[in-house]
Amino acid sequence: MEVTRIFDLLPHAEKWFPKEDAVCGKENGVWVHYSTREYIEKVNYISYGLMQLGIKKGDRIASISNNRPEWNFLDMAIQQLGAIHVSIYPTISEKEYDYILHHAEIKMIFVAGWELLRKVENVIAGIPELQDKVYTFRNLRGFRHLNEVVELGIANPCPQYLDEIKAGITPDDVVTLIYTSGTTGNPKGVMLTHRNILSNVKAIIPIVPATPNSRVVSYLPLCHAYERMLVYAWHYVGISIYYAENLAKIVDNINEVKPDIFTSVPRLLEKVYDKILSNGRKLTGLKQKLFFWAVDVANDYEFKQSRWYRCKLKWARKLVLRKWKAVLGGNMGVIVSGGAAMQEKINRVFWAMEIPIVEGYGLTETSPVIAVSNFFKNGVKFGTVGPFLPGIEVKIEDDGEIITRGNCVMKGYYKDEEQTREAIDADGWFHTGDVGTIEPTGQLKITGRKKEMFKTAMGKYVVPTILEAKFCEDPLIDNIMVLGENKKFAGALIVPNFADLRSWCRHKGIPYTTNEEMIQNPDVKAKFKKIVDYYNKGFGEAEQIKRYFLVDYEWSISTGELTPTLKLKRNFIQQKYKDKIEKLFA
Numbered sequence: 001m002e003v004t005r006i007f008d009l010l011p012h013a014e015k016w017f018p019k020e021d022a023v024c025g026k027e028n029g030v031w032v033h034y035s036t037r038e039y040i041e042k043v044n045y046i047s048y049g050l051m052q053l054g055i056k057k058g059d060r061i062a063s064i065s066n067n068r069p070e071w072n073f074l075d076m077a078i079q080q081l082g083a084i085h086v087s088i089y090p091t092i093s094e095k096e097y098d099y100i101l102h103h104a105e106i107k108m109i110f111v112a113g114w115e116l117l118r119k120v121e122n123v124i125a126g127i128p129e130l131q132d133k134v135y136t137f138r139n140l141r142g143f144r145h146l147n148e149v150v151e152l153g154i155a156n157p158c159p160q161y162l163d164e165i166k167a168g169i170t171p172d173d174v175v176t177l178i179y180t181s182g183t184t185g186n187p188k189g190v191m192l193t194h195r196n197i198l199s200n201v202k203a204i205i206p207i208v209p210a211t212p213n214s215r216v217v218s219y220l221p222l223c224h225a226y227e228r229m230l231v232y233a234w235h236y237v238g239i240s241i242y243y244a245e246n247l248a249k250i251v252d253n254i255n256e257v258k259p260d261i262f263t264s265v266p267r268l269l270e271k272v273y274d275k276i277l278s279n280g281r282k283l284t285g286l287k288q289k290l291f292f293w294a295v296d297v298a299n300d301y302e303f304k305q306s307r308w309y310r311c312k313l314k315w316a317r318k319l320v321l322r323k324w325k326a327v328l329g330g331n332m333g334v335i336v337s338g339g340a341a342m343q344e345k346i347n348r349v350f351w352a353m354e355i356p357i358v359e360g361y362g363l364t365e366t367s368p369v370i371a372v373s374n375f376f377k378n379g380v381k382f383g384t385v386g387p388f389l390p391g392i393e394v395k396i397e398d399d400g401e402i403i404t405r406g407n408c409v410m411k412g413y414y415k416d417e418e419q420t421r422e423a424i425d426a427d428g429w430f431h432t433g434d435v436g437t438i439e440p441t442g443q444l445k446i447t448g449r450k451k452e453m454f455k456t457a458m459g460k461y462v463v464p465t466i467l468e469a470k471f472c473e474d475p476l477i478d479n480i481m482v483l484g485e486n487k488k489f490a491g492a493l494i495v496p497n498f499a500d501l502r503s504w505c506r507h508k509g510i511p512y513t514t515n516e517e518m519i520q521n522p523d524v525k526a527k528f529k530k531i532v533d534y535y536n537k538g539f540g541e542a543e544q545i546k547r548y549f550l551v552d553y554e555w556s557i558s559t560g561e562l563t564p565t566l567k568l569k570r571n572f573i574q575q576k577y578k579d580k581i582e583k584l585f586a
Contacts, residue, residue: 017238048153057082
């Protein structure tokens with residue numbers, strides 16, 4: 001059977017890759033496995049139950065949940081009815097929930113548990129038609145449960161009618177609305193079709209080396225286009241999916257599952273690298289020297305290697321680097337990274353560890369991948385996101401903007417024709433808003449975000465993302481935002497990596513009681529001045545950070561400075577630190 005709609009992946013998987021651990025989640029400390037057959041049965045029963053509850057083609061059903069097998073069951077069940085799955089980030093604000101639930105005109109909502117229910121109960125109270133349409137994934141007193149939908153389906157099976165409905169669903173029907181988290185304004189509802197997403201799935205399959213015996217650990221939100229598309233790809237080739245419990249347990253889960261594949265964003269890999277370095281600093285004598293010698297060897301990794309470098313790398317791997325790989329389960333064959341720019345240093349180190357990283361680029365609006373590294377000729381070049389996916393056209397406009405065209409480009413923004421016309425021109429080219437270049441060997445290099453570039457009062461352009469990526473290479477910097485539009489110079493807000501900074505202070509014998517007291521210490525200030533001076537040397541005079549302000553807490557999704565994909569919310573940060581920024585440039 002040809003896979004032309006996403007739910008076609010289920011009979012495809014049952015025919016070619018039936019297995020006992022198709023999707024797995026952890027409950028009460030124990031991994032629970034669902035076989036391919038159980039998966040399909042759950043999906044069909046939920047579809048029957050939703051039909052009994054009056055769900056029809058085109059209805060919007062929302063889910064707010066962390067990753068779990070039940071998410072997959074609900075997702076496929078919704079699709080089989082031709083309804084539209086609106087999967088919402090569990091980390092957004094009450095205001096954003098209110099906007100999305102009203103804007104999408106949600107008919108039913110499935111929520112993970114108490115914590116998320118508390119976030120949306122006030123919003124739901126203001127939507128009378130949703131009052132008796134709230135279901136949970138955990139069995140909570142006073143609320144309907146997904147199992148009730150399953151039981152309703154078991155009591156009222158109608159396979160023939162379901163088959164008729166499925167037969168009327170086309171590849172060009174909208175399958176999901178994904179509301180972009182956005183760094184400004186209200187989120188936009190991206191309408192993606194079966195064809196959109198499956199064009200991406202089929203294009204990336206040859207890139208990731210995997211077999212039906214492979215396992216993947218998934219922790220990135222399934223409501224994000226990147227992880228969602230990859231999960232469909234794992235279904236396509238029969239890879240077992242294990243959902244991590246949470247970010248704090250990710251390393252434990254990796255060591256339990258021992259996956260062959262891991263999907264991530266650069267931020268987590270940077271944290272892993274920083275943790276490795278932190279452990280190395282605790283060593284003493286010859287062990288510490290050997291450790292940092294191996295780090296230096298890894299930092300120099302290139303694909304074309306001299307005989308002398310190959311000899312050094314062989315010993316670095318034998319003595320140090322393979323121990324790092326063992327910490328990540330020992331079987332990791334590839335890491336797929338996306339969502340933000342990867343530091344070259346991190347990329348080199350993981351390749352030296354024998355865990356190659358394939359780095360990709362795209363947007364929700366492009367389903368999402370436009371370009372990605374691969375293992376073919378000219379497939380990987382550090383500092384780039386690899387070649388374009390087959391079947392996708394890419395051009396660079398005169399102003400440097402990346403534009404693309406192909407089956408992956410969204411149908412449009414839900415209920416927003418004006419923004420759709422602004423994003424997709426008359427010839428079908430989607431304007432990404434990102435700026436980049438194409439290397440002579442065919443790889444795409446991202447150089448910045450069009451709207452994030454700014455011009456100083458001296459008429460010089462600054463691309464903040466380039467500076468931010470470079471400065472974040474330092475283990476004592478957790479985050480940084482570069483500013484300076486229409487100012488005489490570039491400035492920055494710098495968020496220290498407080499875990500490493502506390503360790504550094506202890507080593508130096510610097511007393512402190514709070515983060516604020518710590519960053520006011522003269523020795524700490526001197527250390528950050530030294531860091532800033534060092535990284536400034538790599539940039540032109542107009543780009544260099546002349547003044548900066550140290551922030552006394554780490555930015556996060558919950559504190560509002562980061563989007564769910566860990567990008568900076570620049571407008572929010574500028575408003576929050578308005579007084580500090582004014583003083584910075586005074």
